[in-house]
Amino acid sequence: MTLIEGKDLTLGYEGQGIISSLSFSVGEGDYLCIVGENGSGKSTFVKTVLGLVEPLRGDIIYSGGLRRNAIGYLPQVSGIQRDFPSSVMEVTLSGCLGRHRRLFGYSSAEKQRALSILGSLGMGDRISASFQELSGGQQQRTLLARALMATEKLLFLDEPSAGLDPRTSSELYSILRDLNASGITIMMVTHDIHPALNDARTILHLSHGRYFFGPKEAYFASDMGKEFLKEAGHDK
Amino acid sequence: MISEMLSYPFIVRALLAGLFVSVAASLLGVSLVLRRFSMIGDGLSHVGFGALGISALLSLQPMAVTIPVVIVSAFVLLHISGKSRSGGDSAIALISSSALALGVIAVSAAGVNTDLNAFLFGSILSVSRTDSLIAAAVSAATIFSYLVFYHQIYSTTFDPSFAKATGISTGRYTSLLALLTALVIVVGMRILGSLLISSLIIFPAAIAMKLMRRYATVSIAAAAEAVLAFIAGFVLSYAFSLPTGASIVAVHMVIYLTASAARSIIILARERRAP
Incomplete structure (x- = not known):
């Protein structure tokens, strides 16, 4: 069952498009990792899916009993007042x-x-x-x-491992793996290749002017996927 | 001495109105200080002074001019500080000093009948029966709204993006905060004066945050501190014939310094226990 679907979206701020003709969908029980360089529009993607920013063109459809306001959002800790x-x-x-x-x-x-x-x-x-x-x-x-x-259905995490040491990160990934196994759909923006490699089922890679959306296996066989592996030092 | 003090009706009026204003200001202060909006309170009080001066010059009813001007300024200042961090600060400072300057010119042009001192530093003698009723009513309404929307204001203050993503109208609660702050500043200005009213907003929150670690306890401690400092300052000013507003602020200052020292001692003691 599809929970979120975006068709032919143009995303950006104040009329300035960053991502165009983007289509993706997230099904129930999916584990989607969103990767991409800085400035490729990951934050805009997060804000648009959460409804904080409207897409410049196209619509995001929430279905399967998911409402836009019932997404379990985990923002970057840097956005939260630590004191x-x-x-x-x-x-x-x-x-x-x-x-x-x-x-x-x-x-x-x-x-x-x-x-x-x-x-x-x-x-x-x-x-x-x-x-x-x-x-x-x-x-x-x-x-x-x-x-x-x-939420009961979908967690959306924005770089949850930023600022965490490797051990704490892998503890967090293991919690997420268990949650996913219990039926919770996971969407995660990440710079870390490990969850993308180990846990994800689907990958959305945003890059300047192009994107990849598809199953993890197809992604790591693609040019964009190979490039990402190489940059992360996992090309062998 | 206390019973002698309470035998003057105008003192009782000012005391009650001031207590309401103090509690309302301290609750708003917790959210304003945490959102780095403390300067807005300061800016608004200066705008309030400017509006008071102009209403004196044009012989208009002071509240009728001040309330709308300060409310509009609250939204303008909030908008400016939301836009850019560094530009916001200087914009607020510019607006504050301009309003102060206009107010001083207007007051001196209005002539000898206007008491500049009372406008700037407050005067309990200037609190009329109507003034104190309005102050008490506005503050009571502020405290009520704050309690009803306590959780929404908390969530909007802690993490606006999350709150908005889960369907809280953060814009509405920020506006509510701006509106209530503007009203409390206007009604409190008569007692504390424009230059001192912002201390009622900032001191209690700053003191409570030194001592408490939970939002609920910070809010309660801020309100309690506000009541304590107001009564102590009020009694001191009566006993030693000191200016009321300044005495209250001085009490806040002493409590703040004591709380800071207590906090440092607690931290030191904790470090010693767990090396």
């Missing part, structure tokens, strides 16, 4: 704020859900810890918990 006074629980609960119809506060069901998600991510004993005092990996897991509060 913000907030507890892990406060951050996590804010994930479901846009979904509920309550006028004030969170229901006990929502609190239970937050606790169980935090527990499953190994953050169960840190719920009242301050976000600013967590390690990079713990901050990332808190934001992942918040993203999971916002």
Whole structure:
């Protein structure tokens, strides 16, 4: 079942196109890695899929029971204020704020859900810890918990391993692998070749003026895929 | 002494109105300081002074001029600081000092009947019955909206992109914040004066963030500190015949320095315990 589909899109800011005639689709249970050089429009792609920016041309269609506002978004940590006074629980609960119809506060069901998600991510004993005092990996897991509060179907991660050491990154990838195995669709913008190589099913490579969209095997057989492997030192 | 002080109706009026304004300003301050918007409060108070001066010159009802001017400026300043980081700062400084200059010219042109000192540094004698009622009502409405939209304001402050992506109208809550800030500044200006009112917004939040680590506790501590500093400053100014606004700000300053010292000691102690 298709969750997100984009047909013949032109994406960009203030009338300035960065990507044109882009078509892609994300099916339920998919694991899509979005790769590409800086300035190739990855951030614009993220913002457009989330509905923060409208496409200049074309439409993005959300289907299969997915609404645009029910995407579990995990932004780059750099966009978040690191010195913000907030507890892990406060951050996590804010994930479901846009979904509920309550006028004030969170229901006990929502609190239970937050606790169980935090527990499953190994953050169960840190719920009242301050976000600013967590390690990079713990901050990332808190934001992942918040993203999971916002969605049942699809996680969209923007360079989740930026600023994490290799071990913490691979822990995060293994959590994502488990989530994907449990039926959650994953979209991830990444500079890191490992998730693209190991976990992804589909690859979207954005490059200046061209793009590749297709299954991982076809991508790594293509010229663009071979170039990416070579740049990452994986060409042998 | 306290009961003697409370036997003057105008003092009780100013005290109650000031307490409402303090709590409202401190709650708004938490979000404004975290979003790096503290300068907006400062800019708005100067614009408020300019508007007051012009209304004195033209013999217009002060609130009727100040409220719309400050609200419009709040949106303009918010828009400017949202656009560019460095340009925003200098734009706010330019607007502040221009408004201050226009206000001073207008006040002196208006003649001897206008008390420049009261405009700049506040005066509890200038708080009329209507003024204090308006101040209390506006502040109560601000506190109410803040509580109702507490979670939305939190989410918009912490991570606007995520909030917007999950369907929170972040633009609407930023506008609400601008509107409430403008109103609180206008009604608080009569007591604290244009030059000192922004301290009611910034000090409580800055102090609470030194001591607390959660958004909820920061908000509560900011409101509590605002109440404490207002009452202490008010009583001190009565006891020693000092200017009220300045005394309140001085109390905030002492609490801020104490909180900073306490924070450093806590950090040092923690480092010593875990080498």
